[in-house]
Amino acid sequence: QVQLQESGPGLVKPSQTLSLTCTVSGGSISSGDYYWSWIRQPPGKGLEWIGYIYYSGSTYYNPSLKSRVTISVDTSKNQFSLKLSSVTAADTAVYYCARVRNDYGDLVIDYWGQGNLVTVSS
């Protein structure tokens, strides 16, 4: 059973960089069958896809966040990470990491982490 666990600070100051790490257990992040994704959800609002990474390092980002987002992977630790720069209060959200598989051309999010609430405040 694959499990994903987010870790990182719960409070970030405005204009700083938000950094989160997702540790994957029960499966190898180097498996070529999956992409590894970050998704966020502001309090009381819907889900927003941030981006994802393939084990090789190829990345795909939401165009609305692309200028501020970096997703990286560390296959030796079975982890992938998110950095979001120049944060504002609008970036306050629960951040989820997730596994995505390519299902005959459709991208299906089959496993999610429990989520990490990040609040942007001074």
Added chain:
Amino acid sequence: SSELTQDPAVSVALGQTVRITCQGDSLRSYYASWYQQKPGQAPVLVIYGKNNRPSGIPDRFSGSSSGNTASLTITGAQAEDEADYYCNSRDSSGNHLTVFGGGTKLTVL
């Protein structure tokens, strides 16, 4: 990028059938996936592809698609089905992008 549109709220009487819909141009090319989210919990995949259920999802959940509209149907809704439901599909641009619908709050009366 494309957008997916969902009704904000839907209600159903206990034991009855309810359909939750999702509209968008990308659905002409790709199937929607559907996720159930209960308060304070992470989303859970309930339907993907043409009409596939992950292991452990009750068979009262089913999916369908026609034109630019995808539907999630719950046949014989239970109290525990009360939740937010989100659709998701690959972006129609052909790039490796994905988009979520705004979500539908399902109330079981």
